[in-house]
Amino acid sequence: MATIQITGGRIIDPSQGLDRLGDLWISRGRILPMGGSSEEAELVIDARGLIVCPGLIDIHVHLREPGNEEDETIATGAAAALAGGVTSVACMPNTQPAIDTQAAAEFVVLQAQRARQAHVFPVGAVSKGRRGEELAELGQLVAGGAVAFTDDGAPVASADLMRRALEYSRMFDRVIMQHCQVPELTVGGVMHEGFESMRLGLPGMPGAAEDIMVARDIRLAEITGGRLHIQHISTARSVELVREGQRRGVRVTAEACPHHFTLTDEMLRTFDSHYKMNPPLRTWSDVEAVIGGLKDNTIEIIATDHAPHAREKKMRELDQAPFGIIGLETLIPITVTSLIDKGHLTWPEALAKLTRNPANLLGLTNKGTLRPGADADVTLIDPNVCWTIDPSRFRSKSRNTPFGGWDVRGQAHTVIVGGEVRFTRGGIVQQAGAPVPA
Amino acid sequence: MSTVSSPRLGPGAARWSRKHLLGLEDLVPEEILAILDTAESFAEISTRSRKKVPALQGRIVFNLFFESSTRTRTSFSLAAKRLSADTQDFSPSGSSVSKGESFIDTAKNIEAMGADVLVVRHPTPGAPHLLAQHLKCSIINAGDGAHEHPTQGLLDLMTIRRAKGRIQGLTVGLLGDIAHSRVARSNIWGLSKLGAKVILCGPPTLVPKAWERLGCEVTHDLDAVLPRCDVVNVLRIQFERQKRGLFPSVAEYSQFYMMTQQRLDSAKDDLLLLAPGPINRGVELTPEVADGRHSAILDQVTNGLAVRMAVLFLLSGRRESRGSSFEETDGHPPGRRPSQAPHPSGSGPGSVGAGDGLDQDRTRSGREGGPGGNPRP
Numbered sequence: 001m002a003t004i005q006i007t008g009g010r011i012i013d014p015s016q017g018l019d020r021l022g023d024l025w026i027s028r029g030r031i032l033p034m035g036g037s038s039e040e041a042e043l044v045i046d047a048r049g050l051i052v053c054p055g056l057i058d059i060h061v062h063l064r065e066p067g068n069e070e071d072e073t074i075a076t077g078a079a080a081a082l083a084g085g086v087t088s089v090a091c092m093p094n095t096q097p098a099i100d101t102q103a104a105a106e107f108v109v110l111q112a113q114r115a116r117q118a119h120v121f122p123v124g125a126v127s128k129g130r131r132g133e134e135l136a137e138l139g140q141l142v143a144g145g146a147v148a149f150t151d152d153g154a155p156v157a158s159a160d161l162m163r164r165a166l167e168y169s170r171m172f173d174r175v176i177m178q179h180c181q182v183p184e185l186t187v188g189g190v191m192h193e194g195f196e197s198m199r200l201g202l203p204g205m206p207g208a209a210e211d212i213m214v215a216r217d218i219r220l221a222e223i224t225g226g227r228l229h230i231q232h233i234s235t236a237r238s239v240e241l242v243r244e245g246q247r248r249g250v251r252v253t254a255e256a257c258p259h260h261f262t263l264t265d266e267m268l269r270t271f272d273s274h275y276k277m278n279p280p281l282r283t284w285s286d287v288e289a290v291i292g293g294l295k296d297n298t299i300e301i302i303a304t305d306h307a308p309h310a311r312e313k314k315m316r317e318l319d320q321a322p323f324g325i326i327g328l329e330t331l332i333p334i335t336v337t338s339l340i341d342k343g344h345l346t347w348p349e350a351l352a353k354l355t356r357n358p359a360n361l362l363g364l365t366n367k368g369t370l371r372p373g374a375d376a377d378v379t380l381i382d383p384n385v386c387w388t389i390d391p392s393r394f395r396s397k398s399r400n401t402p403f404g405g406w407d408v409r410g411q412a413h414t415v416i417v418g419g420e421v422r423f424t425r426g427g428i429v430q431q432a433g434a435p436v437p438a
Numbered sequence: 439m440s441t442v443s444s445p446r447l448g449p450g451a452a453r454w455s456r457k458h459l460l461g462l463e464d465l466v467p468e469e470i471l472a473i474l475d476t477a478e479s480f481a482e483i484s485t486r487s488r489k490k491v492p493a494l495q496g497r498i499v500f501n502l503f504f505e506s507s508t509r510t511r512t513s514f515s516l517a518a519k520r521l522s523a524d525t526q527d528f529s530p531s532g533s534s535v536s537k538g539e540s541f542i543d544t545a546k547n548i549e550a551m552g553a554d555v556l557v558v559r560h561p562t563p564g565a566p567h568l569l570a571q572h573l574k575c576s577i578i579n580a581g582d583g584a585h586e587h588p589t590q591g592l593l594d595l596m597t598i599r600r601a602k603g604r605i606q607g608l609t610v611g612l613l614g615d616i617a618h619s620r621v622a623r624s625n626i627w628g629l630s631k632l633g634a635k636v637i638l639c640g641p642p643t644l645v646p647k648a649w650e651r652l653g654c655e656v657t658h659d660l661d662a663v664l665p666r667c668d669v670v671n672v673l674r675i676q677f678e679r680q681k682r683g684l685f686p687s688v689a690e691y692s693q694f695y696m697m698t699q700q701r702l703d704s705a706k707d708d709l710l711l712l713a714p715g716p717i718n719r720g721v722e723l724t725p726e727v728a729d730g731r732h733s734a735i736l737d738q739v740t741n742g743l744a745v746r747m748a749v750l751f752l753l754s755g756r757r758e759s760r761g762s763s764f765e766e767t768d769g770h771p772p773g774r775r776p777s778q779a780p781h782p783s784g785s786g787p788g789s790v791g792a793g794d795g796l797d798q799d800r801t802r803s804g805r806e807g808g809p810g811g812n813p814r815p
Contacts, residue, residue, distance in 0.1 A: 200563050318565075
């Protein structure tokens, strides 16, 4: 593995409170102390005008393998991650079969190693078969590489099972990630319940379905001392509940998805299934509350809920089309466009939610940081490039994004994983011997 | 007009430039009036002994019904036949849809058979809109889930206008299951755009409060609002809603909301009663009310035919043949869609945008002559 010198970039590392121009050195897959190396650099990367930060970590992606390889595979999803500047993803267990055994978790790890793209960390199911009845073998899942647990796609509906999961998982200090939604309030739902659903005659999913389960689970985390993570938070009331829980000292965290801080249910007026996701797009006041939660750090993490679906599945009647959109390759530009350009977050604040905080949540102590000795996962972002999102150029196997055709700013330029340049848009990486830029 | 053997189109056609009819929400008042005025001309044809005109000769109108329907489908078929179009029904049972073919593929196959107009009914809101994006032919929404049923809304408007002479300023009550009713939505849009006041009445589980944001009055007390109504449109109650817990029993529903003679006694003397049907006698209306002097239920059915003829006629781009008489033969060159035909001149109704009307400037009525002022170049 080469010694790499990344020169002249704006180094932002929220884990060390770092934001300054300088050089970053990498050797043998590790970050070197600032100030460089005694060795000669074999590779020099001219990062002038670029942001140099820890590789982004997306704790919420669906890679569909095993079982739905027509939508995505671990290899294509991990490649899409790199193109989006993401060096580590945590993949959800709602595959066919579910990731609910040690062998299933190990399969994910193995496929990711074969792919040699981004790192992939499996998230194990909370319950066997994700049926919400009996706990999965959480300890064995941890042994197989699971970094957290969730039945995502479906909530753990039983309060009793959720309570036991929060209690039992304390042994491993792993977080329980919950897709919060009372199922009986959302049966048949296609979109957020409100003025727009009424106008369109589409079955709605009330925001209260999320709020009620968020409230329940915060209370369960409180009495068990377990770690609760609210996935894809989408309502104003839920944000307030998390804020209040954190104030009381409950171990509760939350993530928000770019679509939930960017789009509203009004988009469904087009009847375009690219606006159908679960939780659904909500109202402007919810979007504002999610942004407020990101600003005051109630919501510590930005995650994509990357949910690939083959075109023929998504191109159906709205009630037949599956929920979800892809997000890895639009994570940076939508974050820039919706949060940074609007003045809601600074680059260091946004990057904290994409590097340090997700690493802390999953216990990835050598990732999400540029500390000397940390894993050399580094993302170079061009913060100023303006481009038009073209889904046909995505590395993901699927194209289901509502952001196609958007004019945006910001893009991952070059991505280093474990000390290897695994993705670059070219032009700045030079072999040894070539003149080092002044 | 009934004495004229060759009726002229009203000013309606000149105000129409759309390719699809997907909902009344999309239309401006002038466009709604254009359809109603055209329908009036067609209503006259239905009074003749020879009820057929050659306006759509050679065209193919396909009924693509993914949901059961007798009344609407029959009405569209008959409307197409009276315009001399060829008609074909397609329903999914026993077809390739049950073999897993996608909805869009099915429709594309039908289009490939030469359909000029697809009349689509589908249980999912937005399904006709999806077809409008993927197909080249005209799409008429004949009911998409709980979203819209524009021709039903139009025939209700026509029935009200014929009985009352106007829409503007009337108070119209919609009674029953508003939440799940496409008829309600199309009525709300149509009536509001033409200046009526709309009152929505039914139990809170079936009448969303959110409609107040669009200027409707929402109430749960029929007896309180009935005396103010000029028109009441009685929507059908689907019994499966009761099983979902939206109301406790049919008996209780009827007690609060059935239109009885006793209730009618408190209403205006000239109250007009509509019901989109099929009606449940003894649930929404008593039999004597359904058949009584206020009821316009059968007029609605008759007017439905005229409205559907008007819609088929307008969407088929008939105006571009430059003639305004129904008796005129189709003058389009073979193999050429009228929507693609060149405009013979830059004036007259034929100059109104051809092709994809959705995105084009809509021609306002003011640009053309008054009633009967349909110029022949």
